């Protein structure tokens with residue numbers, strides 16, 4: 001049997017890049033402070049780092065899949081320059097109320113559904129899901145974590161603070177100031193149990 005490897009599934013907008021509401025142009029892409037260092041730390045700790053992002057802007061007709069790829073490629077380029085590695089990127093272009101017919105549907109990949117994580121598990125074949133984490137700025141990211149059987153961390157960047165105020169009854173395995181704090185918590189958490 002292959003050695004299992006845990007993963008950190010990362011939300012994109014508001015978690016690793018600044019939230020600008022339906023990012024379309026790569027000129028508007030800006031990393032949140034500490035992202036490259038945090039990714040490098042996860043790389044070093046032997047986590048797979050996998051981006052999972054809802055991009056309903058495609059279904060809503062705000063931009064197309066090509067725009068999404070351009071942004072994601074640019075993101076990879078910027079990170080590589082800093083020697084930080086994202087092992088893979090998954091996105092969901094759908095929305096049940098979309099205006100672009102081919103994407104307007106109830107899918108199994110829009111977070112908090114687990115389709116993107118399911119695909120990653122299939123593709124990588126060795127993901128240790130029980131020891132994996134999701135980091136995101138919305139409770140759907142935490143719900144995704146729990147639906148997939150891993151731990152969910154909410155960051156206060158992006159929509160984070162607004163989400164906490166709107167959802168007083170909801171909680172996460174950890175509420176972090178930002179990605180740096182989230183990754184430090186993961187590091188401490190694995191030390192505690194190893």
Ligand SMILES: [Mg+2]
Nearest residue numbers: 011013014137
């Ligand atoms: Mg987000």
